[in-house]
Amino acid sequence: MSSTLLEIQDLTVSFHTPQGVQGAVDKVSFSLGEGETLGLVGESGCGKSVTALSILGLVDTSAGVVESGRILFRGQDLLGISPEALRRLRGNEISMVFQEPMTSLNPILPVGRQIAEPLMVHQGLSKTEAFASAAAWLERVKIPMVGKRMKEYPHQLSGGMRQRVMIAMAMICRPGLLIADEPTTALDVSTQAQILTLIEKLKADFKMSVMFITHDLGIVAQTANRVVVMYAGQIVEAASVTDIFDRPAHPYTKGLLKSIPRMGIPASGSKKRLQEIRGSLPSLDKPIYGCRFADRCPEVFEPCRVKRPHLMLVQGRQQSRCWLYANGSDKH
Amino acid sequence: MKKYLKNLNFRCGLVLTAVVVLTAAVSLVWTPYEANIMNPGHRLEAPSISHLLGTDQYGRDILSRVMVGAVNSIVVGLATVAIGMMAGVALGLIAAYFGKWADESIMRFSDLLFGFPAVLTAILISAIWGPSVGNVMVAIGIFYIPVFARLTRAVALTLWGREFIDAARASGASEWAITFRHVLPNLLSPLIIQATIQFAVAILAEAGLSYLGLGTQPPHASWGRMLYEAQTFMEISPWMSIFPGLAIAWTVLGFNLLGDGIRDNLDPYML
Numbered sequence: 138m139s140s141t142l143l144e145i146q147d148l149t150v151s152f153h154t155p156q157g158v159q160g161a162v163d164k165v166s167f168s169l170g171e172g173e174t175l176g177l178v179g180e181s182g183c184g185k186s187v188t189a190l191s192i193l194g195l196v197d198t199s200a201g202v203v204e205s206g207r208i209l210f211r212g213q214d215l216l217g218i219s220p221e222a223l224r225r226l227r228g229n230e231i232s233m234v235f236q237e238p239m240t241s242l243n244p245i246l247p248v249g250r251q252i253a254e255p256l257m258v259h260q261g262l263s264k265t266e267a268f269a270s271a272a273a274w275l276e277r278v279k280i281p282m283v284g285k286r287m288k289e290y291p292h293q294l295s296g297g298m299r300q301r302v303m304i305a306m307a308m309i310c311r312p313g314l315l316i317a318d319e320p321t322t323a324l325d326v327s328t329q330a331q332i333l334t335l336i337e338k339l340k341a342d343f344k345m346s347v348m349f350i351t352h353d354l355g356i357v358a359q360t361a362n363r364v365v366v367m368y369a370g371q372i373v374e375a376a377s378v379t380d381i382f383d384r385p386a387h388p389y390t391k392g393l394l395k396s397i398p399r400m401g402i403p404a405s406g407s408k409k410r411l412q413e414i415r416g417s418l419p420s421l422d423k424p425i426y427g428c429r430f431a432d433r434c435p436e437v438f439e440p441c442r443v444k445r446p447h448l449m450l451v452q453g454r455q456q457s458r459c460w461l462y463a464n465g466s467d468k469h
Numbered sequence: 470m471k472k473y474l475k476n477l478n479f480r481c482g483l484v485l486t487a488v489v490v491l492t493a494a495v496s497l498v499w500t501p502y503e504a505n506i507m508n509p510g511h512r513l514e515a516p517s518i519s520h521l522l523g524t525d526q527y528g529r530d531i532l533s534r535v536m537v538g539a540v541n542s543i544v545v546g547l548a549t550v551a552i553g554m555m556a557g558v559a560l561g562l563i564a565a566y567f568g569k570w571a572d573e574s575i576m577r578f579s580d581l582l583f584g585f586p587a588v589l590t591a592i593l594i595s596a597i598w599g600p601s602v603g604n605v606m607v608a609i610g611i612f613y614i615p616v617f618a619r620l621t622r623a624v625a626l627t628l629w630g631r632e633f634i635d636a637a638r639a640s641g642a643s644e645w646a647i648t649f650r651h652v653l654p655n656l657l658s659p660l661i662i663q664a665t666i667q668f669a670v671a672i673l674a675e676a677g678l679s680y681l682g683l684g685t686q687p688p689h690a691s692w693g694r695m696l697y698e699a700q701t702f703m704e705i706s707p708w709m710s711i712f713p714g715l716a717i718a719w720t721v722l723g724f725n726l727l728g729d730g731i732r733d734n735l736d737p738y739m740l
Contacts, residue, residue, distance in 0.1 A: 193639055228640030235639075240632040243651050254650075255640040306640060 141209075142314060142346050143192070144168040148206035150184075150191050152199070160421040161187045161201065163370040169314070174340065174347040176361030176378065178354065178393070182418050184370040185350045189316045193233060194223045210314070228255040232307035236319040238299035242291040249275075249287030252306045259310050274305040278335060297328035301335065308339055315340070316348045321356065333360055354393060358382060366390050369418055369429040372448065376455035386457040388436045389414070428460070436461060472734055479730025485723025489716075493543050496536035504533040505688045513706045523708040525698065531709065534690040535716050541602065541691050542720060545675040545684075546668040548606040553613025553667060554660065560614065561621025562648065565629060576622070579615035587612045588677070595683040602675075602691070605684040609674050613667050620663050621656060628652050658735055665728030669721040676717050692717050 150162040162184040169175045177185045190196045192208055194215065208215040210231065215223060227233075235241040242251060252274060253267035262270070268287070275283045278301040291299055300320060307315060317336065321329035337360060340347050349360055357364055357378065364381045366374040366389065374387040385391045392414040416433035419425055427442040428434070434441065440460045448456045449463060473479045501521070502508075508528030516523040522531040564575040591608040598604050628634065629652065637647050678684040679693030687694060692713040699710035 195635060195638055198635070198638070224641050224643060226641070227638065228642075233636075233639040235632060235636055237632060241636040243633045243637070243655075245654055246651075254637075254642070258641050258643075258646065303636075 140171050141168050142171050142173075142211065143348075144207075144209040145188070145192070146207040146209070148188065148191060148208060149204040150187050150196055150201055151204055152201050154200055157422050161370055162191070164206070165367070165370075165372055167365050167372065167375060169346050169348060171313075171346055172340075172344055173363065174349060174361045176357035176364040177348060177350045177367065178352065178357055178364060179367035180352055180418070183367040185367050186318055188367075189233065189318055189348065189350055192316065193227055193231060194220070225259065228307070228312070229259040229310045230312050231314045231316065232310070232312040233316040233318060234300070234303050234307045234320045237323050238296060238303050239291060239323075241303055242299060244291055247288050247290060248294065248302050252302060252309060255306060256309050270309060271305070274309050275302075277339075278302075278305045279331075296324050297331065300324060300328075300332055304332070304335065304339070308343070308345075311343055312345065314346050314348065316350070318350045319352070322351070322353075329356075336360070354382075354397060366393070369425075370421060371429060371458060372456070373430065373458045374456065375448070380452075380455050384452075384455075386451045386455050386462055387459050388434045388461070389430050392433075392435070428458070473730060476730045476733050478726045478733060482723050482726030482728070482730050485719055486727055489539055489720045489723060490543065492536050493539035496533075496540055500530075500533035500536050502530035502533045504529065504537040504690050513702065513709075515706070516708055522712045523706065525695070525706075525709050526702060531695075531712055534695060535692070535712055537690040538692040538695065538713065538716065539720070541685055541689070542672045542675065542717075545602065545606055545609070546671045546724075549610040549613055549671040549674075550664050550667050552607065552610025553617050554664065557614045557617025558621045558656070558660065560618040561623075562625055562652070564618065564622045565625035566644075566648070572622070575618060579618050582612060582615040585612070587674070591674075591678055592681070592683060595678075600683045600686060602679075602685040602689075605675055605678050608678075609671055613671075616667060617660070617663065620659060624656050624659050625652055628655050658731075662728050662732045662735075665724045665731065669724040669728075672717065672720055672724075 145168070146166050148162055148165045152159045152161055165184070165188055167175070177188065179185050187196060187201065190201070191203055192210075192215065196203065203216055206216070210226070215226070242248070249268055249271050252271035253264070256262050256267040256270055257264065272283050272287055275286060280286050280298055280301055286294070286298075291302075294302065300323075303320070315336075320336075321332050324332065333356065336347065339345065347360070349356065351357060361378045363377050364375070365372055366381070366387065368389050374381070374385065374390050376386065380386075381390060382394070385394055392412075395412040396414060398411055414433055419429055419432065427440075427444060428437075428446050431437050431441040438460070440446075444460075446458045446460050448458050451457050451462045474483075506529065508524070511520070511524050511528040512526055514520055514524040514528075520530050520532065522535060525531055525534070560575050560579075564572040587609070590612070591605060594604050594608045595601075634647060634651060637651055642650070675684050675691070676693030676696070679691040680697045682694075682697070685691035685694055695713040696710055699706070699713070702709050
């Protein structure tokens with residue numbers, strides 16, 4: 138049993154806007170072990186990016202407030218340490234790769250300089266040493282013609298190369314935890330496959346844990362050991378990756394799996410439509426009674442709108458926030 | 470640089486300003502005649518081989534005075550822009566970063582300065598502290614502070630909202646490092662363009678104030694002052710006003726074209 142690297146306990150985050158307080162993350166708890174890949178899945182707006190940003194202490198730049206909870210990284214509560222101590226962790230022990238590589242890189246600095254910067258900041262290396270290390274990392278992330286690329290600017294690289302640069306920048310201080318926030322969403326499918334393989338390889342080579350945030354279950358199937366499904370700021374299901382796909386224990390997860398388009402289904406004749414989950418996310422500025430998914434749930438029944446479900450243990454190894462599983466197994 | 474040279478505005482502006490700067494540089498070590506030495510025996514002479522631009526009412530060589538005047542103008546341009554930029558950029562960054570009351574107070578202070586009539590204030594400053602080129606530099610420079618503050622604040626606000634700033638924070642950069650290594654360098658382009666404009670305006674402003682007698686004091690050469698002294702001799706010695714006037718127009722045009730050229734070439738990825 139590997140030790141726990143990251144443990145999030147009852148994290149609640151909301152946004153204080155001039156229009157009022159908007160809930161974003163509601164009592165989210167999960168943990169990540171050493172060498173594990175956790176897939177954090179959910180649709181846009183479910184709170185997965187906010188959770189990730191909270192780990193790094195970056196929500197307050199956009200009016201986000203961590204209302205309560207603990208984020209334990211190697212036993213230390215990140216919410217309780219000084220901003221300076223947190224800054225020393227960022228890019229050093231915990232790194233993040235963002236979704237859109239073009240806007241995540243400084244447009245007027247050469248790429249080599251940007252990769253070298255975390256090394257200069259955190260380990261006090263000289264410019265020459267840091268640049269040498271940056272060049273080595275460019276090779277590791279399989280960018281050809283390293284010498285030329287080091288001096289180039291982000292707009293001179295393709296999307297896939299820019300994402301590799303971001304990965305090199307995130308990995309250069311050898312963090313224990315890499316948070317990848319939809320790193321392949323902006324890339325085409327073949328590039329996506331290359332980037333995923335790269336992350337897998339780096340994870341193995343450097344004994345790193347990865348938190349993979351995505352809305353794509355295909356990526357989750359390929360990379361994750363365990364999966365946490367979020368909806369409207371809450372965790373609705375948590376299970377190993379095989380369990381999530383073989384025996385999903387929440388109507389939302391089932392809906393997500395059903396809505397994956399499948400090749401080979403005849404378009405005409407049986408007139409098959411793409412499966413969808415009807416409705417849209419509930420607004421989180423007013424309190425919601427009962428289950429947050431009730432309005433869209435195809436299996437909704439009486440307790441759903443009355444009492445808010447808590448996370449229940451299913452079959453001894455899965456967690457589900459659904460009254461259907463109150464007895465520890467599927468009710469029907 | 471090649472890209473810039475392809476632009477006609479930039480090329481013309483570069484040539485014009487280069488001539489001015491070179492003239493100023495040369496005048497520091499050599500002028501055809503001593504610019505301030507009077508030579509009553511050769512008063513009001515038309516342009517000739519010995520005095521290429523003629524002489525003024527005291528017999529002073531106009532070419533030499535125009536050359537020395539270039540130094541005067543450039544120094545005033547540099548000083549006023551320096552004052553405006555240093556204070557203005559700092560205030561703009563503070564307003565953009567801290568927001569709320571800091572932003573409000575700095576912007577209202579800028580509005581206040583904008584509302585002041587600059588020339589009248591310059592006259593006031595001269596009345597209190599005496600007319601001198603130094604006081605003119607301060608007077609003009611102060612009115613440049615809101616210009617640079619507003620520009621810096623506007624651009625910095627967009628920069629601080631950009632994702633690469635978040636990414637820099639995520640890799641552990643301190644707020645100081647982010648400000649100086651990521652925000653400021655991205656501000657350079659618009660600042661340089663504004664600086665060339667303000668430089669040109671400063672030259673005009675100094676010429677105007679010197680014309681009124683508030684700036685560079687005689688006998689030191691200043692294009693504006695030369696214009697004033699040329700007034701009474703317009704009919705008999707028009708060259709006394711033509712050449713300083715031409716010098717002012719040339720310099721202002723040069724810096725404006727330079728700024729236009731740089732603006733045309735603003736890398737679209739920079740902002």
